[in-house]
Structure formats: C-alpha cells, structure tokens
Amino acid sequence: MAAMGEFERHEPIFGFTGPVARGVAACILIAAITAALVSLPEQSAEWLRSREMIRKLYLLPILLCAAWFGARGAAASTVVATLVCVGVPGSFWPADVPTRVERVGEIAVLWLVGALAASFFEQQKKYFQDIEAANDNTLLALASSLDVREHNTGVHSQRVADYTLRLAKELGITCREELDVTWRGALLHDVGKIGIPDGVLLKPGPLTEEEWKVMRTHPEVGDRILRKIEFLRAPAEIVLAHHERYDGSGYPRGISGDSILLGARMFAVIDVYDALTTDRSYHTARSHAEALQSLRKGAGTLFDPAIVSAFGKIPFEELRGIARNNQTSLVLAVEPVPSLQGAPAVSPQ
Ligand SMILES: [Fe+2]
Numbered sequence: 626m627a628a629m630g631e632f633e634r635h636e637p638i639f640g641f642t643g644p645v646a647r648g649v650a651a652c653i654l655i656a657a658i659t660a661a662l663v664s665l666p667e668q669s670a671e672w673l674r675s676r677e678m679i680r681k682l683y684l685l686p687i688l689l690c691a692a693w694f695g696a697r698g699a700a701a702s703t704v705v706a707t708l709v710c711v712g713v714p715g716s717f718w719p720a721d722v723p724t725r726v727e728r729v730g731e732i733a734v735l736w737l738v739g740a741l742a743a744s745f746f747e748q749q750k751k752y753f754q755d756i757e758a759a760n761d762n763t764l765l766a767l768a769s770s771l772d773v774r775e776h777n778t779g780v781h782s783q784r785v786a787d788y789t790l791r792l793a794k795e796l797g798i799t800c801r802e803e804l805d806v807t808w809r810g811a812l813l814h815d816v817g818k819i820g821i822p823d824g825v826l827l828k829p830g831p832l833t834e835e836e837w838k839v840m841r842t843h844p845e846v847g848d849r850i851l852r853k854i855e856f857l858r859a860p861a862e863i864v865l866a867h868h869e870r871y872d873g874s875g876y877p878r879g880i881s882g883d884s885i886l887l888g889a890r891m892f893a894v895i896d897v898y899d900a901l902t903t904d905r906s907y908h909t910a911r912s913h914a915e916a917l918q919s920l921r922k923g924a925g926t927l928f929d930p931a932i933v934s935a936f937g938k939i940p941f942e943e944l945r946g947i948a949r950n951n952q953t954s955l956v957l958a959v960e961p962v963p964s965l966q967g968a969p970a971v972s973p974q
Pocket of ligand 1 (some may be wrong): 815
C-alpha cells in the first residue's frame with residue numbers, strides 16, 4: 626500500500642495515542658516501581674525480601690516496552706532496571722558476596738526476559754505485517770482483475786485508492802486503522818460490478834432506465850460481498866455509500882451531508898477527479914485545473930465543500946506522482962484540451 630509506511634498503528638493509553646503515550650506510560654511505571662523500592666527500609670530481612678519482590682516488578686515495564694517498541698524499548702527499560710538494581714540511585718548494592726551473586730542472577734533474568742520478549746514481539750509484528758501485506762495484495766489482484774474487465778487496464782482502482790489516501794492525509798487523518806479502511810474501501814469501491822452483466826457494464830452507448838436500475842445495484846452487491854469478511858466490514862460501508870451525494874441526490878440510500886461516511890465523501894471527490902483526468906470511452910482526459918474547477922462547481926451539492934477545498938490544496942506534482950506510480954503517464958496541469966471546452970461534467974457510473 627503506497628505511502629502507508631509512515632503511519633503506525635495507535636491504541637489509546639490513558640486517553641493518549643501513539644508512541645509518546647506509550648513512552649510516558651512506561652516511564653511512569655518504571656518511576657513508580659523505583660519510588661516504591663527506594664521508600665522501603667533495609668533494616669530487616671522481611672524488608673529486604675519485599676525489595677526483592679518489587680525488583681521483580683521491573684519485568685512488567687520490560688515486557689511492555691518490548692511489545693510497544695521492540696528490541697530498543699526492551700533494551701532501554703532493562704538498562705534502567707539494571708542501573709537501579711546495581712545501586713545507582715541509592716545504596717542498593719549488597720555488601721555480602723552471596724547476596725551480590727543473587728543480585729547478579731536477578732539482573733541476568735531481567736536481560737534474558739527482555740531479549741526473549743523483544744525477539745517474540747518482533748517476530749509477531751513481522752508475522753502480522755506479512756499477513757496484512759498478503760491480504761492487501763489479494764485485494765489488489767481482485768480490484769485489478771475487475772478493472773481489466775471494465776476499463777481494459779488494471780490500475781484504476783489502485784490509483785483512486787492512492788489518491789484517496791493522500792486526500793485523507795490532507796484532511797489530517799493519521800490513524801493507521803482509519804487509513805487502512807479508507808484505502809481498502811476506495812480500492813474495492815466497484816467490487817459489486819462483478820454482479821453486473823457484460824451487456825450492461827460494457828455497453829458502449831447510453832444505458833436505458835432499466836439498465837441503470839441494474840447498474841445502481843452495484844454498491845449494495847459490493848457491500849454484501851465484503852460484509853461477510855471480518856476485516857472488510859468497515860471498508861464495506863464506504864463501498865455501500867460511494868455513490869451517495871452530499872445533497873442527498875445519490876444512491877442507493879439517498880443520504881446526505883455528514884450522514885455519509887467520511888471515507889465515502891472523500892472517495893466521491895476522487896472518483897470524479899479520476900474520471901475527468903483520464904481517458905474514458907465518453908471523453909478525453911481533461912487538465913487538473915479543469916477537473917478542480919468542475920469539483921468546485923459541485924462543492925456543497927455533489928461534494929462535501931471542506932473535502933473539495935482540502936483536495937485543491939494537494940500539490941499537482943504529488944497527484945501526478947501517484948498517477949505515474951499507477952502506470953498512468955499523463956495528467957495535465959493546466960493545459961485544456963480545446964475540443965472538449967464546454968463539454969458537460971461527467972459522473973462515474
Ligand atoms: Fe461505483
């Protein structure tokens with residue numbers, strides 16, 4: 626998935642998300658254990674045993690750091706625990722040799738657990754990444770095969786998915802899960818066309834009213850297909866709503882405004898931009914500037930105006946880069962195609 630590597634998965638911790646929250650949580654835990662250790666007196670064997678028990682609690686932040694930050698996190702937290710155990714913050718280093726040996730054994734256990742946990746979580750992370758990549762590659766193959774049937778090229782769906790991902794970034798979305806859902810929903814937007822007969826889908830001329838009725842079933846067909854798969858249920862919502870329009874004039878439910886999922890509102894803008902800037906059976910590619918002009922005309926009626934505005938801020942060179950990455954060689958910046966001046970706006974089926 627293009628450009629997704631810069632985003633990490635974030636789970637909320639104490640109301641915060643991301644690596645900062647995790648780092649703060651780990652530091653608080655280590656500080657609390659150290660404070661408890663320092664506060665205990667050393668006068669009796671009972672207290673010394675209590676200290677021993679509390680030192681074992683360092684295993685908890687070490688395991689958490691290994692899970693959250695991998696080998697580096699495990700090493701950093703183990704170093705802190707080791708410094709405390711050897712007496713850096715106080716007079717913790719034992720005087721007698723047998724207790725010293727015991728203490729060295731405790732420190733060795735901390736390092737052993739840290740190393741094993743880091744290795745386990747790194748392998749687990751790689752395993753999940755491999756599964757996720759395999760899943761996305763399967764989705765790409767499916768979308769590509771559908772594209773070949775309808776567009777004679779296998780890149781339309783991936784291109785609009787990558788445009789939508791860039792638009793999501795422009796709107797300030799950084800949550801990896803949300804970006805995954807957006808990208809997959811955009812990629813699979815027309816998966817329901819698998820149920821549309823060739824006579825309707827590939828018909829060269831205008832569709833009859835009956836044929837339009839058949840064509841307009843594809844969002845619901847796509848939703849039904851994807852909803853059966855656990856990790857595609859959220860993208861299925863985008864597929865179902867990808868032909869809804871901001872003023873309620875879309876289909877299949879005729880919903881409007883913010884009741885249309887954000888991912889679907891973003892995709893609606895992208896789908897029309899892509900249709901305008903690429904060669905189709907019914908027109909030649911228009912320039913980026915012309916496409917933006919058409920989108921702005923539809924802001925507030927067909928499209929969410931805030932999304933059109935955000936899309937207009939994306940540098941043309943970035944959009945051209947995405948098009949090139951998806952084997953679409955030409956997206957014009959401003960030059961109009963003279964023969965198409967004044968041609969009516971198009972809307973994808
Ligand atoms: Fe569609």
